[in-house]
Amino acid sequence: MGVSQVKGNRDEALGGWTRWLDLGDRALAVVLLAPVAILLAVLIIYPVGRLIYSSFFDLSLTSGLPAQFIGFDNYRSMLDDPTFWEATWNTILITVVTVPGALLVGLALALLANLPFRQKWPVRLSLLIPWALPLSFAGLIFAWFFHSEYGVVNDILMRLGFQGIIWFNSPEWALAAICLTITWKTSSFMALIILAGLQTIPKSLYEAADVDGAGRIRQFFEITLPLLKPSIIVALIFRTITALQTFDIPFMMTGGGPGTSTATLAMYIHQNTVSFLDLGYGSALAVVMFLLSMVITALYLRIIRTRI
Numbered sequence: 001m002g003v004s005q006v007k008g009n010r011d012e013a014l015g016g017w018t019r020w021l022d023l024g025d026r027a028l029a030v031v032l033l034a035p036v037a038i039l040l041a042v043l044i045i046y047p048v049g050r051l052i053y054s055s056f057f058d059l060s061l062t063s064g065l066p067a068q069f070i071g072f073d074n075y076r077s078m079l080d081d082p083t084f085w086e087a088t089w090n091t092i093l094i095t096v097v098t099v100p101g102a103l104l105v106g107l108a109l110a111l112l113a114n115l116p117f118r119q120k121w122p123v124r125l126s127l128l129i130p131w132a133l134p135l136s137f138a139g140l141i142f143a144w145f146f147h148s149e150y151g152v153v154n155d156i157l158m159r160l161g162f163q164g165i166i167w168f169n170s171p172e173w174a175l176a177a178i179c180l181t182i183t184w185k186t187s188s189f190m191a192l193i194i195l196a197g198l199q200t201i202p203k204s205l206y207e208a209a210d211v212d213g214a215g216r217i218r219q220f221f222e223i224t225l226p227l228l229k230p231s232i233i234v235a236l237i238f239r240t241i242t243a244l245q246t247f248d249i250p251f252m253m254t255g256g257g258p259g260t261s262t263a264t265l266a267m268y269i270h271q272n273t274v275s276f277l278d279l280g281y282g283s284a285l286a287v288v289m290f291l292l293s294m295v296i297t298a299l300y301l302r303i304i305r306t307r308i
Helices: 003-021 025-054 073-079 082-113 121-132 135-145 152-159 171-199 203-211 216-227 229-244 248-253 265-275 279-307
Strands: none
Touching (some): 025 279, 073 279, 082 265, 121 171, 135 152, 135 171, 171 229, 203 216, 216 229, 229 279
């Protein structure tokens, strides 16, 4: 075999490898995204699919019977389940109250943290403390704050001349205490995202507005708020999804009481799957919560496409 023939075979082999490496944009994207797609399939698609599959079975571990396919019976049972409707209503109510509340408080905190302080780190560090606090720990702290006998809130009310409130004996007051706690806990998360959006707004826009004679209020509504829309939408998506999955704070504060008047959908799922070991009905409840979260997310994404 001649030297030229060996060289030709080597060039041919290298050319084959080069052709494999010289991929088009579409093929390169498929190769690079394939590991992520596989990971998502393992961590998300399979568990969700398994959850939906289990929701069509009578799968009660306390009965000692094998799983039996029952179709949509678990979903039909929800229609006649008053606790399901009560838990769903409580979940929606908490979402409707706490998400806008956390947005308004978070926006105010972000604007405060964005002021030209000489030492900004203490102000911004204070935003991290509520966000970093574990949810169950926050629930325990505020359960003590709202205690009817030795709670801080009633002590302040009585010092101001008002009568103390037995917060956790009334469904209305218990839900109010839960909503206040969740708003305090989650407003810092909203503030951090909005503060990041404030940092991206060029100062030259405000300088030009000052030259044109625009006041602070007009600058806020015509410069700050429009440019913050992407950050606000992202914050609302994450906050709404977590609000629909609210569990820790009401569980630690009231345990769903009095009765089931403050139980959320996540708490009812936990009760059926962990306490009652009814995995079939619990899976159906989880599917409903999953679909509710997807619908809300789709609405937000549609707002992003049409308005931003």
